[in-house]
Amino acid sequence: MATAYDKLFSDWQAATHEQAAxxxxxxxxxxxxxxxxxxxxxxxxxxxxxxxxxxxYAVTGSDISSGELAEAKRRAAQNHVAIRLEQADFRAxxxxxxxxxxxxxxxxxxxxxxxxxxxxxAAVKSIVxxxxxxxxxxxxxxDYDSLLEEKPTYSAPYIHKTDKGQRVSFQTWEWFGDRYRxxxxxxxxxxxxxxxxxxxxxxxxxxxxxxxxxLANGCREVLWKMPDExxxxxxxxTARK
Numbered sequence: 001m002a003t004a005y006d007k008l009f010s011d012w013q014a015a016t017h018e019q020a021a022x023x024x025x026x027x028x029x030x031x032x033x034x035x036x037x038x039x040x041x042x043x044x045x046x047x048x049x050x051x052x053x054x055x056x057y058a059v060t061g062s063d064i065s066s067g068e069l070a071e072a073k074r075r076a077a078q079n080h081v082a083i084r085l086e087q088a089d090f091r092a093x094x095x096x097x098x099x100x101x102x103x104x105x106x107x108x109x110x111x112x113x114x115x116x117x118x119x120x121x122a123a124v125k126s127i128v129x130x131x132x133x134x135x136x137x138x139x140x141x142x143d144y145d146s147l148l149e150e151k152p153t154y155s156a157p158y159i160h161k162t163d164k165g166q167r168v169s170f171q172t173w174e175w176f177g178d179r180y181r182x183x184x185x186x187x188x189x190x191x192x193x194x195x196x197x198x199x200x201x202x203x204x205x206x207x208x209x210x211x212x213x214x215l216a217n218g219c220r221e222v223l224w225k226m227p228d229e230x231x232x233x234x235x236x237x238t239a240r241k
Contacts, residue, residue, distance in 0.1 A: 002044075002067040004186060005045050005068075007186050007196075008184075008186070010161075012047070017051050019051055019107070020054065023051075023105065024052070024055055026236070032102060035058075036057065036102035036103050038052060038060065038101060038102070038105065039097070039103070039104045039105070039130065040052075040060070041062050041090040041104055041127060042063060042090060042107070042108075043061030043062060043069075043085070045072050045075060046061060046075045047107075049083050050072075050083070053076070053079075053081035054079060060101070061083050061085045062086045062088035062090070063087065063088070064089050069085050069087055090123050090126060091119065091126050092122075092126055094130065097130055100130060100132035100135065101130060101131060101132060102136070103135060104131055104135070105138045106137075107139065108140060111139055111210070112144070112204065113200075113202065114203060114205075115203045120205065120213065124210070124213045128214070129218075138236065138238050140234040141234060141235060141237075142204075143235050144206055144207075153175075154173060166189050167186065167189070168185075169185065171184050178203055180202055181201045182199070182201070183197050184198045185197045207235065211224075218241055219241055220240055220241075221240045222238070222239040224236070
């Protein structure tokens with residue numbers, strides 16, 4: 001999905017600036033400045049990494065997908081920012097990185113790619129171990145505490161106007177206990193309709209499960225903030241080592 005991910009935004013370039021500003025505010029209210037070293041360990045195409053680099057942060061990005069990294073490299077070059085990019089599984093960051101980071105982020109619902117409690121625990125341990133003492137982890141995930149009550153079968157569509165028509169994107173969800181398979185549909189309706197779709201699987205992670213894992217693996221001051229507090233579209237957790 002690397003080459004199509006930006007289609008989920010009405011304006012990807014604007015989104016990277018907006019999300020960087022929101023993260024910058026979170027960092028600053030927790031005592032960090034732009035001298036902090038950041039690892040975006042699920043960087044994807046660089047939505048957060050590029051924006052933070054534009055603000056002057058020293059940003060390293062990693063992802064398990066070579067396709068995502070190639071796209072992130074292209075977008076970093078387009079924005080004239082230097083971002084170190086490495087292929088890495090965030091369950092085993094020490095295999096790639098020897099140095100600690102002041103801030104590690106995993107945004108846009110990356111952690112629920114872990115399809116078992118054991119896999120999520122491995123990711124949390126790996127991430128916390130890569131933090132400097134006193135460093136902070138920041139992540140966003142969907143509000144699964146609410147979603148598990150209803151187990152919706154689809155997401156509301158996003159409709160973006162384009163120069164030649166419109167783009168519609170939505171997901172269908174098929175649940176299996178606390179896991180669900182989703183299909184992301186993207187319809188480009190610009191005279192002739194073109195449909196793309198991408199399938200993936202997630203595990204719905206409740207906030208208490210992630211909080212308990214963070215506390216059990218060396219973090220303290222685990223705090224959750226909802227979208228009405230941060231302006232970000234998903235709940236955000238911060239945890240300091």
